[in-house]
């Protein structure tokens with residue numbers, strides 16, 4: 001269980017990114033965090049692996065508070081999947097997957113490629129699990145397509161069988177078909193291990209399809225917390241109302257995936 005208790009964050013320049021965020025995310029839940037640009041989604045996710053230090057409140061994982069003493073041990077239980085994949089493009093696909101062991105294997109050992117046969121077998125099995133043919137193993141990661149790179153990113157994230165996976169807009173740079181495949185892979189890999197997933201997204205349809213739970217954020221606060229069924233078009237509109245056009249998610253045709261604003265009588269207008 002991840003517990004955010006009255007979490008707040010004010011960046012050194014005075015930007016208030018999180019205000020009084022309290023959430024309990026049970027083990028195994030696929031929790032999607034949605035909200036306009038700047039709502040605080042990434043800041044919230046990064047509290048869970050210590051990349052962001054909150055200025056107020058507490059964060060616990062299974063009752064253990066994240067602090068300087070516990071950080072190292074807790075980090076080993078949390079993996080991350082990034083929007084821009086964050087692979088080492090000159091390194092082989094296999095090397096990138098094996099780098100998921102860095103929290104427990106020394107950097108020197110990793111640089112020298114000293115991985116156990118068991119580690120190598122696991123990397124191969126994970127690559128196969130995410131649908132990458134073994135012939136890609138020795139290719140440089142930079143030669144792969146975006147979708148293939150994110151598959152490598154998923155395999156890397158699951159190398160240590162993490163209890164928590166943070167997926168920060170993992171499909172933002174992928175087309176809709178690949179996005180679904182990628183989220184399905186994350187969901188399946190997480191279910192197989194009872195891994196908790198905190199996933200920030202911009203696409204309402206994907207949030208509804210893949211989330212067990214949707215947390216809507218705005219201006220650093222949680223303004224919606226419920227199931228996809230409860231996340232009605234009206235709720236969507238409330239979450240994004242007033243957001244600038246540039247802040248709103250767009251589908252593959254560039255049109256907004258957010259419900260159009262209601263008219264004065266509260267009716268959905270016809271086509272925009």
Ligand SMILES: Nc1ncnc2c1ncn2[C@@H]1O[C@H](COP(=O)(O)OP(=O)(O)OP(=O)(O)O)[C@@H](O)[C@H]1O
Pocket residue numbers: 011012013015016017035036037038039040041042043044
């Ligand atoms: N290092 C930083 N220093 C100062 N302000 C920051 C820093 N990182 C983020 N912020 C600010 O904190 C607020 C929340 O940012 P955050 O990246 O968490 O939002 P987000 O919801 O993930 O946005 P997006 O969907 O665009 O990624 C924003 O106002 C952002 O400009």
